[in-house]
Amino acid sequence: MKNLWLKFKNIWTLLHKDIYVGDLRTQNMKACMFVGIFVFIASSVLTTMNMIANRHPITVASTSILALSGLVIVYLIRKGHKMIPTYMMILICLIIFTYYVFSGQTGGTTAMWTILVPLGVGYFGKALYGIYCGIYFQTLLVVLFYTPLRSFFTDKYARFFMDRFPVLYFLNLALMSICLVNYHISVLKLLDAAEDLRKAKEEAERANRGKSDFLSNMSHEIRTPINAVLGMNEMILRESLGSSNHLPGTEQETRKKFADIAKYSGNIGSAGNNLLYLINDILDFSKIESGKMQLVESDYMFSSVLNDVSNMIYFKAKEKGLKYEVDVDKNIPDGLHGDEVRVRQIITNILNNAVKYTKEGSVHLRVKGEENTHLSANVFNLMIIVSDTGIGIKEEDIGKLFNKFERMDLDRNSTIEGTGLGLAITKNLLEMMGGHIDVHSVYGQGSVFTIFLPQIIVSKEPVGDFRRKFDESIEAMEEYEESFHAPDARVLIVDDTRMNLMVVQGLLKDTGLQTDTALSGAEAIELAYKNTYDLVLMDQRMPGMGGTETMQHIKEECPAYKDIPFICLTADAISGAKEKYLSEGFDNYLTKPIDYKALEKMLIKYLPLEKVVLSPKKMQEVLAGEDYE
Known part of the structure; x- marks a missing residue:
């Protein structure tokens, strides 16, 4: 009973809802x-007959208007x-019936209008309109037949019709009751449907939140061990290469062992990076599908992007003999x-695929373009x-190339790793940035991917001779060199x-930095009281006191740390995480696994200038204006 009352207590609010006597609005429109x-x-036909019979002009006009209204x-x-046709239908019914009442034509068979009109109005419009229409008719006829106005209509209506009018009244009342019952049933169905919809919406929102939480946790839990694997691998690689280069020439066996260690380390790094790319693809595609992928635009040096991407692809191609x-x-x-x-991700995805699906020969990157004078001079x-x-793509498969989880020619490419997400992500990112991608391929001979991408010009200084700069950077990368000391x-x-x-x-050992470590927020606070640091690298997720709380406590309790930079280290790579941590007071943000180059740039940027000694090569990069954001 309580539930029934809850359903009926908002009945007045629902009086103006589109609740039809018919099953669906589309059916009502077909009926209309x-x-x-x-x-x-x-x-x-009636208008023609009235004109031939020389009927009263008002009768001819009414049928003519009715014909025109039907056409409209x-x-x-x-x-x-x-809605307009519905309201027109209701208005026509009301006007014609009112005219018939005042002209004395509601007698005989036309008396059925008192029943048919409310029924039609209730069907074509809302059930509520049918109720109102019935009330209007009853009120009109009662006023005409049971008030002093009756004397004006005695010559227009037969006595028996006026005396038997109560029969029509009760018929109309019954019709109104039917409409009312139907209306209440419709309201109950609507309320039930609304309740089901609300529950479904809440369930979907819970599922979506669960998905986001799962992705966030998955990102953190998987990236944390990968960070350790790749970081330790980097240390092994440096130690083995450094040690082998300083061994006496006669100790060939030991030198070979170090070379083997370096080889194994390289394999670990390759596998770890492949796993990281896989995780990043899954997270990116999830953000795109949920509509949470956001572009973070800033000024950048295009030559720097090309150089970083080309350096990585060069060594991948070299490993395959390409x-x-x-x-x-x-x-x-x-x-x-x-x-x-x-932009870096898009170019990398296409080049990675080119290397992956090419067994012999070459991979060629060409970049050109022109100013878009149609949109803007900038x-x-x-x-x-x-x-x-490479192996090329069949013509019938090109159309499916950018479908998610779609991999072409699996029988032939079953040994090639991949999720089928890279190109789908690339296409979506390009569309978000106003660009597009074209593909031309000959099966068995190779493929050509062409990316069209509009970017705003910040500086018209040209990239210059990129090939020469790239060759120089490759030579410099053949041997590891620490870029700064502090x-x-x-x-x-x-x-x-x-x-x-x-x-x-x-990772920081060769820089000479003095480093202290803390395993918890409480331990970090204790060290902050005892010592003064130039920079703090703070993990966000820690049991007990988290990174944000620890940082805020240190800044509040230790005035000396008010202007000391705090860098957030976290495995949380979900969209919006960076903005969240910056708003909480961190000066910048690094994701795990930690990219040493990104960490290096962060340290050079935030450590006191007087305490950082750059290598000659790094000094040239800084003087050349390389971005250290």
Whole structure:
């Protein structure tokens, strides 16, 4: 009973809902269309007959208007209007019935109008309109037949009709009751449907939150061990290479062992990076599907993006015995504005695929473009062309190339790793940035992917001779060199995992930095009271006191740390995480697994300038204006 009352207590609010006596609005519109056609044809015939019979002008005019109204209703429904034809149908019924009442034509068979009109109104419009229409008719007839106005209509209506009018009254009352019951049933169904919809919505929202939480936790839980694996691997690689280079030439056996260690370490790094790419693809695609993928635009140096991508692809191609060629138009502006991370990701995805599906021959990267004078003088249309001599794509498969989880020619490519998400992500990112991608391929001979990407010009200074710069960078990368030293700088590293602390300390060992470590927020606060640090690397997720709470406590209790930079270290790579941590007071953000180059840039940027000694090569990069954001 209580539930029934809850359903009925908001009945007045629902009086104006579109609740139809018919099953669906589309069915009502079809009925309106049919009636409109019928009204037009029937009224046209009646108008013709009235004119031939020389009937009263008002009668001719009424049937003519009715025919025209039927035509208008049909036209409006054909144009996609839904409510206007309904209201027109109701208005026509009311006007004609009112005219018939005052002209004395409600007697005989036309008396059925008192029943048919409310029924029609209730069907074509709302059930509530049928109720109102019935009330209007009853009120009108009662006023005419049971008030002093009756004397004016005695010559228009037979006595027996006026005396038997109560029969029509009760019939109309019964009809109104039917409409009312139907209306209540409709309300109950609507309330039940609304309740089911609300529950379904809440369930969907809970599922979506659960999905986001799962992705966030998965990101953190998987990235944390990968951070340790890749970090320790980097340390092994450095130690083995460094040690083997300083061994006496006679100790060939020991030198070979170190070379083997370096080889094994390289394999670990390759497998770890592949796993990281897989996780990133899954997270990116999840963000795109949920609509949470956001572009973070900033100024960047296009030559720096090309250099980083080309360096990585060069060594991948070299491992497979492929030739990697780069051809960049010297006049392309170097200073651009856009989402640097996503631009880098798009180019990397296409080049990775080219290397992956090419067994012999070459992979060629060409970059050119032109200013877009149609949109804006400050927009540059990049054209990035990646061609290979790989296995190619069948013509019938090209259309499916950008479908999610779609992999072409599996019988032939079953040994090639991949999720089938890379190209789908690339296409979505390009569309978000106003670009697109074209594919041309000959099966068995190779493929050409052409990326069209508009970017805003920040500086028209050209990239220059990129090929020469790239060759020089490759030569410099063949041997590892620490880019800076800071023996007088002191850094606090906070993480609840000992392995992560060892990784960061190992990566920073050759810089000469003085490092202290803390396994908890409480331990970090204690060290902050005792010592003064130039920079704090703070893990976000720690048991007990988290990274944000620890940082805020240190800044509040230790005035000396008010201007000391705090860098957030976290495995949380979900969209919006960076903005969240920056808003909480961190100065910057690094994701795990920690990329040493990103960590290096962060330290150079935030450590006191007087305590950092740059290598000659790094000094040239800084003087050249390389971005250290």
